[in-house]
Amino acid sequence: MRTLENVLAPLCMVTMLAALALVFLIVPTEAEMGIVQRIFYFHVGSAWVTYACFFTVAGASAVYLWKRSPTADRLAYASAEVGVLFCTLLLITGPIWARPIWGVWWTWDPRLTMTVILWGIYVGYLMLRAFGGEDESVARWAAVLGIVGVVDIPILRVSVRLLSGIHPYVVGNEQSGGLADPWMQVGLGVSALALTLLAGWLIMLRARTERLAHEVAVLQRRLEMRAAAP
Amino acid sequence: MRAALVILRKDLRIEWRTKESLSSYGVLGVLLLVVFAFAHDPTPTEAPRLAPAVLWVTIVFTGMLGIQRAFAVEREQDCMAGLLGAPIDPAAVYLAKLVGTLLLLAAMQVVLVPLAIVLLRLDLGGALPGVVLVLVLGDLGFASLGTLFAAVAMRTRAREVLLPVLLLPLVVPVVIAGVKATQAALAGGLADGAEALRVLAVFDLVFTVAGWLLFQYVVQD
Numbered sequence: 299m300r301t302l303e304n305v306l307a308p309l310c311m312v313t314m315l316a317a318l319a320l321v322f323l324i325v326p327t328e329a330e331m332g333i334v335q336r337i338f339y340f341h342v343g344s345a346w347v348t349y350a351c352f353f354t355v356a357g358a359s360a361v362y363l364w365k366r367s368p369t370a371d372r373l374a375y376a377s378a379e380v381g382v383l384f385c386t387l388l389l390i391t392g393p394i395w396a397r398p399i400w401g402v403w404w405t406w407d408p409r410l411t412m413t414v415i416l417w418g419i420y421v422g423y424l425m426l427r428a429f430g431g432e433d434e435s436v437a438r439w440a441a442v443l444g445i446v447g448v449v450d451i452p453i454l455r456v457s458v459r460l461l462s463g464i465h466p467y468v469v470g471n472e473q474s475g476g477l478a479d480p481w482m483q484v485g486l487g488v489s490a491l492a493l494t495l496l497a498g499w500l501i502m503l504r505a506r507t508e509r510l511a512h513e514v515a516v517l518q519r520r521l522e523m524r525a526a527a528p
Numbered sequence: 529m530r531a532a533l534v535i536l537r538k539d540l541r542i543e544w545r546t547k548e549s550l551s552s553y554g555v556l557g558v559l560l561l562v563v564f565a566f567a568h569d570p571t572p573t574e575a576p577r578l579a580p581a582v583l584w585v586t587i588v589f590t591g592m593l594g595i596q597r598a599f600a601v602e603r604e605q606d607c608m609a610g611l612l613g614a615p616i617d618p619a620a621v622y623l624a625k626l627v628g629t630l631l632l633l634a635a636m637q638v639v640l641v642p643l644a645i646v647l648l649r650l651d652l653g654g655a656l657p658g659v660v661l662v663l664v665l666g667d668l669g670f671a672s673l674g675t676l677f678a679a680v681a682m683r684t685r686a687r688e689v690l691l692p693v694l695l696l697p698l699v700v701p702v703v704i705a706g707v708k709a710t711q712a713a714l715a716g717g718l719a720d721g722a723e724a725l726r727v728l729a730v731f732d733l734v735f736t737v738a739g740w741l742l743f744q745y746v747v748q749d
Binding site: 347394399415416419421422425426429435436438439440441443445446447449450453454456457458460461 | 624673683684685688690693695704708724727745748
């Protein structure tokens with residue numbers, strides 16, 4: 299695990315620098331939206347990472363309920379935290395772009411509604427972890443929530459579509475906002491890769507600190523027991 | 529199945545003798561509705577558009593508190609441990625609590641809906657069967673996840689806050705589809721709300737099954 303971490307960190311730095319260079323130096327400025335469109339490269343990447351994290355939470359949760367492996371539990375917890383981080387980034391970068399382009403910071407478009415609700419679900423997940431304490435039943439409750447959250451995603455998608463929307467389709471070219479220049483697509487790809495590596499690295503770090511915290515707690519308990527014994 | 533019936537009968541008997549949930553949450557629901565009604569006193573033309581939102585927000589808020597009751601009665605003297613120690617499937621406990629919550633929600637709505645008609649100046653016309661259908665579907669969806677997470681929240685430190693925080697974002701599809709379908713029903717045809725009704729039906733099916741399957745992981749020790 300440590301070797302993977304040691305490979306991920308420099309790899310993440312290199313791709314992140316490449317993404318920054320591409321986005322700010324090489325990729326041409328979008329004709330209609332101007333300079334603010336460059337935030338897309340990180341916005342779209344964050345969206346992808348957010349969903350990847352939340353699906354990882356569900357997968358790891360299912361494995362935990364099935365096998366009771368503490369590693370799966372820690373992976374779920376770490377992914378939820380990193381997912382909430384990127385979901386927050388998504389909710390910050392979105393309005394920065396929307397204000398000059400749509401004229402408003404926020405609108406109840408299906409995708410925006412969807413994102414803010416997802417954010418709420420997984421902030422709830424983190425609260426459950428925080429308030430539940432450090433025993434095994436919290437891990438089970440969190441796993442149940444992790445699974446229910448992802449099962450809710452497709453139903454949420456359909457239900458928010460009952461509201462009407464204006465969000466552009468960046469990749470599918472179904473509306474304005476498609477990436478015309480090939481460099482734009484390279485920029486999007488590299489920045490998405492950089493954010494994915496960053497998220498993976500953060501998850502590994504977080505899972506490790508969680509494991510260490512658990513070990514410290516176990517040692518502390520043993521120490522207290524020894525001190526209490528005559 | 530028989531175990532579920534016994535638990536349900538026990539819960540209903542407790543409720544019948546104390547009348548705690550129904551009276552307290554019923555009154556709360558009425559007050560919420562009154563506050564909403566004078567916060568935005570709708571004209572008769574606005575009412576069909578506005579009333580479903582008011583009705584559903586009231587249902588969700590009172591329901592949130594009502595669902596906690598289902599497990600709060602088991603907390604006293606650690607009844608939950610006894611219930612789970614009994615040689616019955618935990619899924620039976622889930623089923624009993626789900627049906628109990630549904631009955632509580634239905635009883636509250638028997639009061640709330642006529643009141644909404646009066647206070648929000650709704651002209652129901654022939655829309656009543658449609659509205660009832662939407663309410664039943666919405667209640668089941670809300671109660672399916674509510675029962676599951678009430679059992680979770682009950683056993684944490686921050687139970688009063690945690691249940692709404694966990695449940696509200698998860699039941700957003702019920703609220704959106706419930707409001708849209710109620711609007712369609714009031715506008716004269718459930719046909720316009722077919723999509724919303726489908727969302728409600730799928731939500732009910734998926735999360736009743738999910739709750740049934742996952743409840744054992746929530747309560748086991």
